[in-house]
Amino acid sequence: MHRISCLLSGLAFILSATSTDSFARVGRRTCAAEPRSRTAAHTESHVQPVYLPYLTTCQGHRLCSTYRTIYKVAYRQVYKQVPQPVASCCPGWSRTSSYELSCNTALCQVPCQNGGRCSFPGRCACPPGWMGPSCQTDADECAGRSHGCSQLCINTAGSFHCACRDGFSLAADNKACQPVVPGPEPGTFSQADPSSEVKEEMKDLKNRVEALEQAGSRQGSQLCSTLQAEPHSSSSSPAAL
Numbered sequence: 001m002h003r004i005s006c007l008l009s010g011l012a013f014i015l016s017a018t019s020t021d022s023f024a025r026v027g028r029r030t031c032a033a034e035p036r037s038r039t040a041a042h043t044e045s046h047v048q049p050v051y052l053p054y055l056t057t058c059q060g061h062r063l064c065s066t067y068r069t070i071y072k073v074a075y076r077q078v079y080k081q082v083p084q085p086v087a088s089c090c091p092g093w094s095r096t097s098s099y100e101l102s103c104n105t106a107l108c109q110v111p112c113q114n115g116g117r118c119s120f121p122g123r124c125a126c127p128p129g130w131m132g133p134s135c136q137t138d139a140d141e142c143a144g145r146s147h148g149c150s151q152l153c154i155n156t157a158g159s160f161h162c163a164c165r166d167g168f169s170l171a172a173d174n175k176a177c178q179p180v181v182p183g184p185e186p187g188t189f190s191q192a193d194p195s196s197e198v199k200e201e202m203k204d205l206k207n208r209v210e211a212l213e214q215a216g217s218r219q220g221s222q223l224c225s226t227l228q229a230e231p232h233s234s235s236s237s238p239a240a241l
Contacts, residue, residue, distance in 0.1 A: 029103040031090040040082040048074040092121025110134045114158060129158035151177045 051067045058064035089095060089103035096105055112124035116135030119125040126135035141160040142153035149162035164170055164177035171178050 029090050029093045031088055037081045037083050039079055041077055041079050043075050044078050045073050045075050047071050108134070127158075148175045150175060 048071070050070050050072055052070060053065060053067050055063050056066055092107050093103040094105045094107055095103050106118045106120050106123075108118035108122055108124060110122075110133065112118055112126075112135050114130045114135045115127045116124040116130065122133065124133060124135050126132070129139050129141070131137050131139045138155070138157050140155050141147050142149075142155045147153045147160055147162070151165055151168065152163040154161055154163055162170060162175045162177075167180055168177040169180050170176070
């Protein structure tokens with residue numbers, strides 16, 4: 001049993017070392033592998049003796065205490081130095097962490113501009129509106145007909161916008177142009193403006209009320225004059241008799 005446990009521990013150690021070394025083989029983006037090692041902990045089994053006391057009959061028919069040995073499988077944690085090679089990346093590539101074996105990060109000598117990212121050594125992946133090895137050149141969207149503007153196209157840094165000629169305005173989609181409707185001239189009556197119509201009606205009604213008040217005032221003055229003249233004429237009539 002002890003030999004079996006030792007064989008299993010050795011096999012596990014060999015498999016771990018072999019599997020770790022296989023990832024560091026020289027290949028794409030990896031030009032060499034630097035030999036290094038790390039401390040690894042693993043659990044191994046071993047045979048442990050156990051002494052059990054028991055009573056037996058000795059000479060003279062006496063009871064004697066003695067021990068017998070049994071063996072059982074036990075486990076313990078062992079620390080060993082395990083090979084841990086580190087990949088040496090090819091020119092133009094790097095690794096994110098020193099513990100990684102793969103070289104997946106591209107390097108660009110000229111930094112990518114305007115939001116671009118380095119996707120391949122010396123080559124940037126540019127966002128829409130920019131072009132060039134380092135995304136330094138503005139793409140003229142107005143050069144072709146893919147912008148969709150119906151009249152005018154104005155190129156800007158990294159983008160563009162549509163415009164219209166005189167007498168037109170942009171529609172809701174910011175691409176099409178529609179004729180501008182002229183507004184009413186100052187001083188003219190507009191049927192579409194209900195406030196001006198209400199103001200005219202209020203003014204007319206006010207003029208009518210003022211005319212009625214003036215007419216009523218004149219009639220009241222005439223009635224008062226008539227009432228004041230009637231008593232004088234009735235007192236003079238008996239004298240004539």
